[in-house]
Amino acid sequence: MRPAMSRWLPYPMMTATLLGVWLLLNESVAPGTIILGGVLSLATAATLNTLGLPGGRLRRPRAAVSLLLLVLVDIVRSNIAVAKIILRPGKGERVSGFLRIPLDLRAPYGLATLACILTATPGTVWVAYDRSRNTILLHILDLVDEQEWIDLIKGRYETRLMELFE
Amino acid sequence: MTHLAEIPAWAAVLTAVLLLTGAVLTLIGTVGLLRFDSFYQRVHAPTLGSTLGIGCILLASMLFFSVLESRAIIHELLITALMVVTTPITLMLLARAALYRDRTEGSDEVPPPPSD
Numbered sequence: 001m002r003p004a005m006s007r008w009l010p011y012p013m014m015t016a017t018l019l020g021v022w023l024l025l026n027e028s029v030a031p032g033t034i035i036l037g038g039v040l041s042l043a044t045a046a047t048l049n050t051l052g053l054p055g056g057r058l059r060r061p062r063a064a065v066s067l068l069l070l071v072l073v074d075i076v077r078s079n080i081a082v083a084k085i086i087l088r089p090g091k092g093e094r095v096s097g098f099l100r101i102p103l104d105l106r107a108p109y110g111l112a113t114l115a116c117i118l119t120a121t122p123g124t125v126w127v128a129y130d131r132s133r134n135t136i137l138l139h140i141l142d143l144v145d146e147q148e149w150i151d152l153i154k155g156r157y158e159t160r161l162m163e164l165f166e
Numbered sequence: 167m168t169h170l171a172e173i174p175a176w177a178a179v180l181t182a183v184l185l186l187t188g189a190v191l192t193l194i195g196t197v198g199l200l201r202f203d204s205f206y207q208r209v210h211a212p213t214l215g216s217t218l219g220i221g222c223i224l225l226a227s228m229l230f231f232s233v234l235e236s237r238a239i240i241h242e243l244l245i246t247a248l249m250v251v252t253t254p255i256t257l258m259l260l261a262r263a264a265l266y267r268d269r270t271e272g273s274d275e276v277p278p279p280p281s282d
Contacts, residue, residue, distance in 0.1 A: 024241045079191060079218040082210060086198035096207050098277045119254040122213040127261040130280055139206045
């Protein structure tokens with residue numbers, strides 16, 4: 001749409017993030033640091049442009065913050081749950097297994113975020129993604145009720161991610 | 167070590183609690199790695215250390231050095247972000263390799279590939 005803009009600033013979010021990382025690493029907001037960081041992040045984003053990454057934008061920053069808080073709470077909760085399972089005396093009564101979940105989410109960055117969320121919450125591991133059927137295969141440590149897990153992942157994360165990325 | 171006397175008691179206690187919580191969680195994860203039976207169960211255990219475990223340790227680091235130097239030290243957030251973004255790659259690679267191996271061996275513990 002805006003050729004000049006997309007040529008010099010192909011990934012505005014990525015450029016801003018890289019600049020933020022540079023400033024954090026240097027622990028400084030001196031003009032020299034900002035100029036050097038700005039040039040470096042513009043050049044890096046321009047280099048990435050030749051790779052032809054899929055575009056995408058975050059639609060609602062406020063919803064992203066509430067999703068982040070939700071995930072933080074879930075990380076603490078599932079850490080405690082998995083720690084309990086590990087420390088439970090005796091063997092054999094653990095029911096863990098694979099679970100295939102059909103997804104409606106198709107945005108590449110949404111799927112990547114879902115992978116980060118599922119990995120960051122102990123007890124669920126993303127095993128494989130089937131692009132043609134749009135299903136994911138998970139391994140779940142405490143698989144007592146399959147439907148409960150499907151509802152949790154689809155209701156708690158997927159709908160919010162679809163609001164954010166689609 | 168010479169700066170330790172300059173740290174107020176509340177910050178020292180909070181730092182110690184966060185460090186111990188992180189260390190204990192990582193230890194529990196390692197115990198799980200020993201106790202669990204199959205590869206797919208084992209892969210869950212160390213994620214305790216790589217999520218809340220490292221989170222507590224980084225919080226302790228941020229708190230300690232912020233109080234010590236009387237300014238906000240937050241570049242530990244970068245470690246958190248990079249951990250969150252890169253851990254799934256390693257875990258997926260390991261899990262998919264194991265799944266491929268088990269399917270090739272014809273194990274009935276793993277689900278078959280989706281058929282058309």
